Amino acid sequence: MSKFFKNNKLVVILCAIIIFISLIGISLRSQSQSHAEQYVGDSVSFGQRVVSYPVQFVTGYIDDLFMSNNDKKPSNKEKQLQAENERLKAENKKYKKELDVEDISKYDPISSTVISRNPDQWMNTLVINKGSKNGVKSNMAVMTSEGLVGRISKVNQFSSQVDLVSTNTRSNRLSVNIQHDGNNVFGLVDQYDAKNQELVISDINNKDKVKKGDKVVTSGLADQLPSNLYIGEVTKVENDKYGLSKEVKVKPAASLSDLNHVYVAKRDAQSVPDNESGVN
Template sequence: MSKFFRNNKLIVILCAIIVFISLIGISLRSQSQSHAEQYVGDTVAFGQRAVSYPVQFVSGFIGDLFSTSNNDKPSNKEKQLEAENQRLKADNKKYKKELDIEDISKYDPISSTVLSRNPDQWMNTFVIDKGSKNGVESNMAVMTSEGLVGRISKVNQFSSQVDLISTNTRSNRLSVNIQHDDKNVFGLIDQYDAKKEELVITDINNKDKVEKGDKVVTSGLADQLPSSLYIGEVTKVENDQYGLSKEIRVKPAASLADLNHVYVAKRDPQTIPDESAATSENESGVE
């Protein structure tokens, strides 16, 4: 009898392991997150928010306490006030610039704050404090007042993950237009050079004319991002190692390393290509 129970326990354990591995595989393959994953993501984001705000408050209170206790050193207090004044002026200037931006306003922007960034993935992803309850959806563009910084990759109910345009993955290749005079040269951002802090566009036809200073914007093709969102400008044009095509270097307009406040830009559904219609057209063309 004991041998029977031991065998049953082994079977139960093996079944549990198989189910666990299957769930992991499904989670990795799926583009959308399960309710459990969303709950965990929101819980972590809430914890980060709950910790960061009190820490900022306490650090500010302690700083004020020490500064007021040193009555014999009024110059330190004055220096602190001056530094705080300069910070507020810089913030006001930044927010005024963001309020004046015109390119974002037509996309019904969702204002959001960066909650966290993993030091190991600093130039790849970050988490914002807005989710599906705020109208955020996968593949929406994420911007600052300077330009595009990334796109939404995972959406929870109250938080979302953003993949930066500097993320070096094949699935994150961004379709762009290089604006030269009155023509657009189509290309794909292939990689990010972390040392030079530049985006790299490869496989540009040698016949296409591109020069330093040309502006680079989203094309609105092959992805869900709106078209004509500003990314940066060309800093260098050179032939690839085989001399068969051009390699374009682009300096991002927005600082990807220092992000605190961003906007999620919605795309007008009428501008999104109808895949079913395109498929039917292709089928009719074949016939």
């Protein structure tokens, strides 16, 4: 009799393992998340918030403490800094207009805080503290004031996962336009060079003219992101190892390795009028 129960116990354990592996496989294949997955994701993110918020509070308090010690500077110095800040804002607005780059404010941005980032996936994914309850949806663009950093890949009710532009996966290839002398050269971000902290655009036609300093923006094609979101600028152009096409290196404008606060572009490309989208 004891042998019978032992055998049944092994069968139950084996079935449980098979069901568990099957659920994992289904989850990996599916872009949408079940209610159970969302519940687990939100539960984990809640625990991460409990840890991250006190750390951010203490860090902010220390920063404020050091800043308060510097508040004894003359008032004319503060006025000078304010004037300089206004000048930089004006120049930034001017450059964005000249580059035909979209302003994040046009997309009803959702301000979010990074609450989780695994060391082994540091340049691939992160988790923010906003989800479907805040209007976040899959494939929405995620940005900082400097430029695009990624897109929403998974959405829970109160948290979301972001795939960074530096994610080295074939399914995450980002379609871009390289702006050269008023013309757009289309390309795909093929990989991320972790050593030089640069995005790599491969298979650019040798006839297409691209040079160092050219600006790179989203194309608005294939990946459901709005067009003309600023990504960075070209740092190097060279022939591939076969000499049949060009390989372009791009320095991201945003610091991908140090992200604390980001913005989710709530409006998608279809909801932006033609006169706002920058598409002629």
